[in-house]
Amino acid sequence: MMKRRKRSTLSTYVYYLAMFVYFIVIMYPLYLMVVTSLKPNAEIFKNPLGPPRSFYLGNFITLISRANFNLYFLNSLVVVFVSLFCIIIFSSLAAFILAKHGFKGSTFLYSFFVAGLIIPIRLGTISILKMMIGFGLHDTLGSVILVSIATGIPFGIFILTDFIRMIPDDLMHAARIDGYSEPKIFSRIIIPLLLPAIASVAVVNFIPIWNDFWFPLILLKSQSVRTVPLATALLFGQFSTNYGHVFAMLTMASVPVVITYLIFSRWFLKGLTEGGLKG
Amino acid sequence: MGSNVLHTRRKWRKILFRLGFLLPALLIYTFILLIPIVDSMRLSFYTGSGLIPNTFIGFGNYIKIFTQEVFRERVWGAFTNNIKFFLIVTLLQNILGFFLAMAVTRPIKGAKFMRKISFLPTTLSVLVVGFLFRQILNPIWGILGNFPWLGNEHTALPTLAVAVSWQFIGESILLYTVGIDGIPIELLEAARIDGANWFQEMRHIILPAIMPIVGIVTLLIYVGDFTQFDIVYAMTTTSGNPRFKTDLFGSLFYRTAFSTPARGGWGMGMGAAVSTIMFVVVAFGVGIWFFVFQRKRDA
Numbered sequence: 136m137m138k139r140r141k142r143s144t145l146s147t148y149v150y151y152l153a154m155f156v157y158f159i160v161i162m163y164p165l166y167l168m169v170v171t172s173l174k175p176n177a178e179i180f181k182n183p184l185g186p187p188r189s190f191y192l193g194n195f196i197t198l199i200s201r202a203n204f205n206l207y208f209l210n211s212l213v214v215v216f217v218s219l220f221c222i223i224i225f226s227s228l229a230a231f232i233l234a235k236h237g238f239k240g241s242t243f244l245y246s247f248f249v250a251g252l253i254i255p256i257r258l259g260t261i262s263i264l265k266m267m268i269g270f271g272l273h274d275t276l277g278s279v280i281l282v283s284i285a286t287g288i289p290f291g292i293f294i295l296t297d298f299i300r301m302i303p304d305d306l307m308h309a310a311r312i313d314g315y316s317e318p319k320i321f322s323r324i325i326i327p328l329l330l331p332a333i334a335s336v337a338v339v340n341f342i343p344i345w346n347d348f349w350f351p352l353i354l355l356k357s358q359s360v361r362t363v364p365l366a367t368a369l370l371f372g373q374f375s376t377n378y379g380h381v382f383a384m385l386t387m388a389s390v391p392v393v394i395t396y397l398i399f400s401r402w403f404l405k406g407l408t409e410g411g412l413k414g
Numbered sequence: 415m416g417s418n419v420l421h422t423r424r425k426w427r428k429i430l431f432r433l434g435f436l437l438p439a440l441l442i443y444t445f446i447l448l449i450p451i452v453d454s455m456r457l458s459f460y461t462g463s464g465l466i467p468n469t470f471i472g473f474g475n476y477i478k479i480f481t482q483e484v485f486r487e488r489v490w491g492a493f494t495n496n497i498k499f500f501l502i503v504t505l506l507q508n509i510l511g512f513f514l515a516m517a518v519t520r521p522i523k524g525a526k527f528m529r530k531i532s533f534l535p536t537t538l539s540v541l542v543v544g545f546l547f548r549q550i551l552n553p554i555w556g557i558l559g560n561f562p563w564l565g566n567e568h569t570a571l572p573t574l575a576v577a578v579s580w581q582f583i584g585e586s587i588l589l590y591t592v593g594i595d596g597i598p599i600e601l602l603e604a605a606r607i608d609g610a611n612w613f614q615e616m617r618h619i620i621l622p623a624i625m626p627i628v629g630i631v632t633l634l635i636y637v638g639d640f641t642q643f644d645i646v647y648a649m650t651t652t653s654g655n656p657r658f659k660t661d662l663f664g665s666l667f668y669r670t671a672f673s674t675p676a677r678g679g680w681g682m683g684m685g686a687a688v689s690t691i692m693f694v695v696v697a698f699g700v701g702i703w704f705f706v707f708q709r710k711r712d713a
Contacts, residue, residue, distance in 0.1 A: 146612065150517035154528050157514055160580070161535055163557070167550050183555050221438075229439035232432050248439070251447055253633075253700060255641040257664070258693045259450025261457060261671055261686050265466055266450065285446035288439050317431055346539035348644050353672060364541050368647065371545055381549060385542050396537040400530055407585075408592045 172383040179378050194383035202380075204387060206359070207366040211391075214276055214362060215344050218283035219337050225284070226291025226336065227299075227329060231321050233292065234299035235307065245296060251289030256282065257349055264353055278354040279362065283347065287340040294406060298332040299325060335406030338399040342392050363388050451693065458686035467683035475687035485680070489691065491658050492666040495571055496695075499662060500639045502575035503582075504632055510579075511586025511631065512624070518587065519594045529591060533584040540581065544648025547577040564650055567659045574645050574660055582638070586631045593624040629707035636699040640692060643668055653678060663692045 171179055172194055173187040182188070198204040233245050256263075263282060264273070272278040302325065310320050348364040355365060367388050374380040396403060458475055460467035479485045514532065518525045535543065549555065551563050551573070563573045597619065605615050643664030646654055652669050654661025669678035671685020680688075 147520065147522060150520050150522065151524075153514060154517050154524060157517075158528065158531065161531060164546055164550055164580075165534070167555060167557075168546050180554065221442075225439040225442065228435040232435045236432055238432065244436070244440075248443060251443060253637060254447065254451065255637060255696060256447050256451075257641050257643070257667075258689050258696070259447065259452075259454050260667075261682055261689065262450035262453035263446065265453075266445075268465070281442065281446050285442050288443045288447075292439065321435075342537050346541070348539065348541045348647075364539050367539075367545070368541060371648075378549065378554070381545070385546055388542050389538050392537045392539070393534065396534065397530075400533070404533070404588065408588065 168382055168385055168389075171378060172386040174379060176377060176379045191379075194379040195387065197380060198383055198387065202366075202370055203358070204363075204366065204384070207361050207363050208387075210276060210360060211345060211363040214279050214283060215341060217276075217280050218287065218344050219340055221280075221284045222287035222291050222340055223333055223336060226288055227295050227326065227333065228321070229288075230292050230295035230299050231325055234296045235302075235304070236317075245292070248289050248292045251286075252293060256286050260349075260353055263350075267354055273354060274356045274360060276355075276360055276362075279347070279350050282350045282354070283340075283344045287336075287344070290339060291336045294332055294336050294409060295329065297409070298329060302328055331402070332406075334399065334402045335409075338395060338403045339406040341395055345392055454686050455690045455693065457683060458690045459683075460686075461681065461683040463681065465682060467681070467686070471683075475684050478684070479687060479691075485684070488658065488661070488666060488670075489688065492654075492661045492663050493695075495654070495658075495660065496640055496642075496662045499571060499575050499578075499642070500636060502572055503579050503639055504635050506576070506579040507583050507586040507635060508628060508631055511583050512590050514583070515587045515590030515594055516620075519591055529587075532587045535581045536584040538581065540578070540642075540644035541648050543577060543581045544574075544645045547573075547580075548649045565656055567656050570650060570656055570660045574649055577649065578639070578642070578645050582635070585634065589627050589631055590624060593627040594620065597623045626707055629703055633700065633703045633707075636703075637696055640664075640696050640699070663688070663695070667692060 167184070170185075170187055171183070173190050173192070174182070175191050175193060178188060178191075229248070233241055233248075267273045267278040267281075270278075272281070306324060307320055310324055315323065346364060347362075348368060351362045351365040352368070355361060361369070367384050370384060371381060374384070457467055459472055460469060461471045461474060462468045479489055518529045518532065548564065550557050553560050561569070563569050601619055602615065605619055610618070639662075641664055642662050646652065646660055646662055646665040647668075650656075650660040652665050652673065654665050667685060667688045670680040670688050671682055673679040675681075679685075
């Protein structure tokens with residue numbers, strides 16, 4: 136008995152130590168990022184690691200007033216919200232059929248969609264660029280939005296089909312007896328019950344769409360349509376030695392995803408673990 | 415007769431209703447995600463100087479890649495770098511991820527908080543993480559001394575791999591946490607009553623339970639790493655400095671397909687061939703995972 140207690144306290148200390156070290160390893164770079172963004176350039180050289188002497192906001196102000204960062208922010212928000220809206224609508228429509236109106240081949244169709252979870256869309260980039268030029272969507276936010284929707288649909292259908300399957304059929308039968316049409320059943324009964332799952336789909340998709348750098352880099356050229364990651368990459372070279380500006384930019388690019396994650400982490404982790412483990 | 419007409423009409427309405435609901439998702443998914451991948455493979459059999467290669471040359475691009483030294487050197491270099499990169503990331507994320515998951519699943523103070531925090535870096539953009547590490551490895555901050563981690567041919571690639579692992583280890587911890595949480599407490603208690611020590615507990619109960627998760631974690635890393643681009647762009651530029659020692663398939667593909675010849679462009683047809691090779695490599699890994707982990711589960 137005594138021996139066992141000793142072992143468990145020892146392993147608890149080891150785990151505590153591991154968690155502490157890991158905490159520092161995660162937080163220190165993020166701390167440096169935020170702290171440096173709040174210092175004027177001169178202070179960065181004199182005091183690179185310590186906390187800022189005053190909360191200097193000049194770096195952020197320059198980013199917005201001189202580098203148009205507010206415009207890039209707006210572009211990113213447009214891409215994210217239009218894409219999420221379409222992903223949710225299209226996925227829940229399809230999921231409703233796959234879950235409740237199965238037909239010959241619907242199981243295959245479900246697997247066909249879900250296979251998209253593991254297919255890297257980047258491998259089709261050349262052809263996507265060619266197609267966007269053909270549609271006249273090249274160098275518009277529309278091109279990035281279309282790609283984001285296509286990337287988000289597999290996860291949306293995967294989570295939502297699973298969720299709709301759990302809604303009892305009796306509920307739908309009762310509605311049919313009351314004279315509800317199928318579209319009405321979908322909008323009045325299924326969608327309200329689906330909201331928690333929709334929240335998961337939205338939060339899980341928000342992050343990769345906001346962070347996407349590859350497709351904006353390939354598809355967007357004009358300054359007026361740049362998204363935050365693309366602008367960050369292009370301004371990084373321009374600012375080169377103005378470290379305050381660089382770190383303020385990295386901080387600004389991260390704030391929306393970090394806040395979204397911290398607020399919605401419950402839905403987020405739930406959606407991700409379901410996506411990762413059942414797939 | 416009348417009821418028959420009504421019946422067919424109802425049947426058609428049902429089909430149309432299903433089709434209408436399925437079509438938006440089906441069209442976008444097929445035309446933006448699937449067909450472009452197949453079409454890119456088709457383009458790998460063409461050559462031409464414009465944006466869209468239009469002269470059919472059969473396996474010409476592939477023959478060039480595998481026989482001419484200038485091309486072969488780069489593709490082989492990216493392939494070997496990518497394998498090293500994948501191995502480092504896989505070891506770090508699986509081993510450290512598993513032990514940290516063991517820590518955060520203990521009923522100890524702060525474990526819940528650490529579960530949440532551990533995922534924080536994963537939510538950031540790879541580009542931001544790359545730029546951030548590139549900056550703080552700079553001698554001004556010098557958190558790892560004055561050594562030129564990204565300038566040295568031996569340390570540059572491992573440095574990139576560590577940065578990526580720093581970011582994505584949260585994903586491994588999350589998946590392992592779910593696996594460990596799923597082990598019935600009675601099983602662990604029974605083992606303890608029988609006097610099993612830490613290693614026996616680990617070997618006979620915990621490891622067998624989390625084997626499928628090792629598969630999923632490794633698969634996610636594999637697909638992510640063999641299409642990785644952002645980290646190279648941010649830390650060592652698209653030419654994979656120093657001297658292509660950090661060039662991965664993603665940066666090779668970007669250069670060959672989308673850069674000017676002066677900056678390493680090979681033309682769209684060759685770029686399509688590179689992305690087709692990437693597809694084969696990714697499909698190979700997914701295939702192995704499927705046979706090793708999925709088939710066993712179905713049986």
